[in-house]
Amino acid sequence: MPKKQFTKRKDGRYCTTVTIGYTEDGKPRKKTLYAKTISELEKQIRSLHQKKENGGFDAESITFRDYVESFLEGKEKSSAHETYRMYDQTLNKYGKDMFNRSIGSITRQEIQQIINDNAQRPRTCQKIKIAFNLVFKKAVIDGVISRNPCYALDLPRYASEERRPLTDTEKILIKAADLTEKQRCFLLIAQYYGLRKSEIIALRRESFDWKNNLLIVNHSTEFIHEKPREKDCKNHENRTLKMLPAHAEAIKAYIATVPEDSEPHIFRCEDRSDWMDESSFRRMWAAIIEKLNECATEMDLPKPQGLTCHILRHEFCTNLYYMGIDLREAQKLTGHKTLSVLSEIYVHLDNAKRDPRDKMTAYYEQEEIRQQKALEEAQKKSSQTLKS
Secondary structure (H helix, E strand, O other), X not given: OOHHHOEEXXXXXXXXXXXXXXXXXXXXXXXXXXXXXXXXXXXXXXXXXXXXXXXXXXXXXXXXXHHHHHHXXXXXXXXXXXXXXXXXXXXXXXXXXXXXXXHHHOXXXXXXXXXXXXXXXXXXXXXXXXHHHHHHHHHHHOOOOOOOOOOXXXXXXXXXXXXOOOXXXXXXXXXXXXXXXXXXXXXXXXXXXXXXXXHHXXXXXXXXXXXXXXXXXXXXXXXXXXXXXXXXXXXXXXXXXXXXXXXXXHHHHHHOOOOOXXXXXXXXXXXXXXXXXXXXXXXXXXXXHHHHHHHHXXXXXXXXXXXXXXHHHHHHHHHHHHHOOOHHHHHHHHOOOOOHHHHHHHHHHHXXXXXXXXXXXXXXXXHHHHHHHHHHHHHHHHHHHHHO
């Protein structure tokens, strides 16, 4: 068998795919085999073919590990790295006890028990359901199993963290803290232009049109083994933002401090030679928080709690609402794929801005006036009747 049919994985193992039969609609059913050496892999293939010829092969011989590894191999090529990493970690951590069992023998009750055992971590339970469901869904599509055991799983209640803008104290601290030009520039772009962390790190010199004071967002960043890699913006939503002159000058002043070399990105590692990686970002953000805390101590103000880049982006969305920017325009400025997230923000701010008791009071005042007029009309009509 030609060796070119085998693929060497990053973990050093060899793999290949063998057709084991066909579904009722004629689509091939495949089994992925893995081994440390090519000779071991060839041995597995011969054994599989022999079993198939003897009529002893059926869907029950396909292990859960087979489908997990096949699923992950596809997701590694088609999904964002963070998404792939979530699937990989979830399936290998919570599904490892099932790896050597046939995929058809796994029951809904067993998966429910995994969720029950982790009920104190609701977000983890969501990830378990998502990852397991996709693996079994693939097996159903391939005709290996007839039903998905992830159907009707019960999840613990999950309350997502409330989105919030900056507090007034945090705004004061950002202005007053002794930040470096790099730190201040990063915060400025996040706070006043709503870029995601991944979009800010991807900014290049050519991302700025200084003649027209424009910020062009057309790339994003993902970290693979902590190293940055460029990709399209989330939802492939490129956008152009108009900068205020004062902001443009501040950003331009920072970029002037960045070496003009073969590295085009403006946010670099500590020695300014390479594009900022994940560990460099973490160190920069930790330094920002530390300086904000120091400033809070000096000014006798509360220290910021749980401050993240996403809070700065939410601050931008909140400001768009108070500026009177409509939803469609806000969607263009923020790069959201749909209006749902922004609608939630706008509705929440509407509710906070308007006290329902004010509407009730206004309504009852108008109703009182209407009833008073009706009473006066009735009295007038009654008086005229008596006179006649």
